[in-house]
Amino acid sequence: MAHTGSATATRIVELELIRLRPAPGGRNTDSDGPVLVRVADDDGVSGWGELPAATPAQWDALTAEFAPALLRHSWRRPTEAGDAWADLPRDSAVASALDTACWDLWSRQRGTPLSHALGGDRTALTAGVTLARQVTLESVVTEVNRQVGSGFRRIRLEVEPGWDADVVRAVQTSFPFLVLQVDGGGRYTESSADLDSLRSLDGLGLLAVEDPFAPDDLAAYARLAAELRTPVALGRPLSSVEDLADAVRAEAGGAVNVDLTRLGGLTAARRAVDLAVDAGWQVWCGSSAATGVGRAAVVALASLAGVTLPVEMPGAGSRNRDLVVPPVRAHDGVVPIPLAESGLGHGVDRAAVAERAARTLVVDADGPREVRAERAREARGRRR
Structure with missing residues (x-):
C-alpha cells in the first residue's frame, strides 16, 4: 500500500x-x-x-x-x-x-522527518539542562561549571524556600553571562516569607520562575505574574491544552514548559505551542522522557518556530546507555535535528x-x- x-x-x-x-x-x-x-x-x-x-x-x-x-x-x-x-x-x-x-x-x-511533519523548519536547537538540588552552594557552582564546560547555555536550577536567591547569586558570581531560570516545583505558598523569597528572585535577570505554587492554584500564579517582571512559567499545572487556555485567560504566566507526555502527545503539544505563541508567551519543550525515543520526539516538537527557548536535554555525566542510534544528546550545547532519515530520525x-x-x-x-x-x-x- x-x-x-x-x-x-x-x-x-x-x-x-x-x-x-x-x-x-x-x-x-x-x-x-x-x-x-x-x-x-x-x-x-x-x-x-x-x-x-x-x-x-x-x-x-x-x-x-x-x-x-x-x-x-x-x-x-x-x-x-x-x-x-x-x-x-x-x-x-x-x-x-x-x-x-x-x-x-x-x-x-x-x-519525511518528524520535525517537518509537525511543521518545524530548524536544523539544530540550543540545549538547556536542569540541575537537581545540591547539598552546598559550592557544589552547585561546581556542577554548573561541569555543564557549562560541556557547552550548555541555559541552566535550570531547582529551588525552594530558603534555597533560592542565594543559589542564583552564587552561580551568577562565577558565570555572570549564563542564562538561568529556576524551577520551584510547587514548593512555595503565598505566605509572606515565601512571597518575599519569590520577590527576591525578580531582580536577578532570570529567564523565568517556573511552577512556584501547587499545580491547582492558578489564582496564585496570576497574582504573582501580575507582580513580577520576570516571566512566571507553567509546566506541572498543565495536563491539557484546555488547562493552558485557562492559564492564558487568567493571565497566570508568560512562559510555558510544553511537555508532550504531560499534555497527551504530539498532537496536543503542537496545539499548545500555537496557543502559547498566539498569547505572546515564551515556549520551551521540557522532557520527562526516560529514553532516546521520547527525547527524539521532544526534539522534533522543539523544531517548531514558536519554541524559542532552549530544549531540555540530559546533562553532562549522564551514563545510561541510550536505546536509539545515534543517541539523542547535546553536542557543545547544540542538539542536531535529524533530517536525513524519516520519522524520529533515530533507529531503535x-x-x-x-x-x-x-x-x-x-x-x-x-x-x-x-x-x-x-x-x-x-x-x-x-x-x-
Missing part, C-alpha cells in the same frame, strides 16, 4: 509493548519502569513512542484498553488517531506514547532494548500475547 498523501487511511495491525527495567542492572520488575510502544501498519512500517514511567494500572490500561482501541480504529492523519481512545478514561501519558508512535509511523510512511537499538526488557507483549487482532525471553534474545543485534 502506498502512503503518498493524507487521503490514504492507516490501520494499525500490531502493537508491541515493551516494559523496560527502571535502570540498567535493575531487577526484572513490572513497577513504574518505562514502556516503549511500537505500532505497525499492514506494510510492516513501524512507529515508536514512549511512556516514561508506567504504573501497573497504566500498563493494564495500555494493554487491555488503549491498544485494542487503536487496533479497531483507522485514521488518515495522526491528529485523528486520538479518536480511538477518546471515550476511555483520560491518561495523558499513555495517550502520549500511542499518539507519538502514530506520528512517527505516519512520517515514516511518507519518507533492538539489542539494547532486549537487554533492558522486563516484559514484552504483542497485541494484534488475536489479542495480546506474551513474547518470551527466547524471542527477545533473537531480536538482539537487530535495529529497526
Whole structure:
C-alpha cells in the first residue's frame, strides 16, 4: 500500500509493548519502569513512542484498553488517531506514547522527518539542562561549571524556600553571562516569607520562575505574574491544552514548559505551542522522557518556530546507555535535528532494548500475547 498523501487511511495491525527495567542492572520488575510502544501498519512500517514511567494500572490500561482501541480504529492523519481512545478514561501519558508512535509511523510512511511533519523548519536547537538540588552552594557552582564546560547555555536550577536567591547569586558570581531560570516545583505558598523569597528572585535577570505554587492554584500564579517582571512559567499545572487556555485567560504566566507526555502527545503539544505563541508567551519543550525515543520526539516538537527557548536535554555525566542510534544528546550545547532519515530520525537499538526488557507483549487482532525471553534474545543485534 502506498502512503503518498493524507487521503490514504492507516490501520494499525500490531502493537508491541515493551516494559523496560527502571535502570540498567535493575531487577526484572513490572513497577513504574518505562514502556516503549511500537505500532505497525499492514506494510510492516513501524512507529515508536514512549511512556516514561508506567504504573501497573497504566500498563493494564495500555494493554487491555488503549491498544485494542487503536487496533479497531483507522485514521488518515495522526491528529485523528486520538479518536480511538477518546471515550476511555483520560491518561495523558499513555495517550502520549500511542499518539507519538502514530506520528512517527505516519512520517515514516511518507519518507519525511518528524520535525517537518509537525511543521518545524530548524536544523539544530540550543540545549538547556536542569540541575537537581545540591547539598552546598559550592557544589552547585561546581556542577554548573561541569555543564557549562560541556557547552550548555541555559541552566535550570531547582529551588525552594530558603534555597533560592542565594543559589542564583552564587552561580551568577562565577558565570555572570549564563542564562538561568529556576524551577520551584510547587514548593512555595503565598505566605509572606515565601512571597518575599519569590520577590527576591525578580531582580536577578532570570529567564523565568517556573511552577512556584501547587499545580491547582492558578489564582496564585496570576497574582504573582501580575507582580513580577520576570516571566512566571507553567509546566506541572498543565495536563491539557484546555488547562493552558485557562492559564492564558487568567493571565497566570508568560512562559510555558510544553511537555508532550504531560499534555497527551504530539498532537496536543503542537496545539499548545500555537496557543502559547498566539498569547505572546515564551515556549520551551521540557522532557520527562526516560529514553532516546521520547527525547527524539521532544526534539522534533522543539523544531517548531514558536519554541524559542532552549530544549531540555540530559546533562553532562549522564551514563545510561541510550536505546536509539545515534543517541539523542547535546553536542557543545547544540542538539542536531535529524533530517536525513524519516520519522524520529533515530533507529531503535533492538539489542539494547532486549537487554533492558522486563516484559514484552504483542497485541494484534488475536489479542495480546506474551513474547518470551527466547524471542527477545533473537531480536538482539537487530535495529529497526
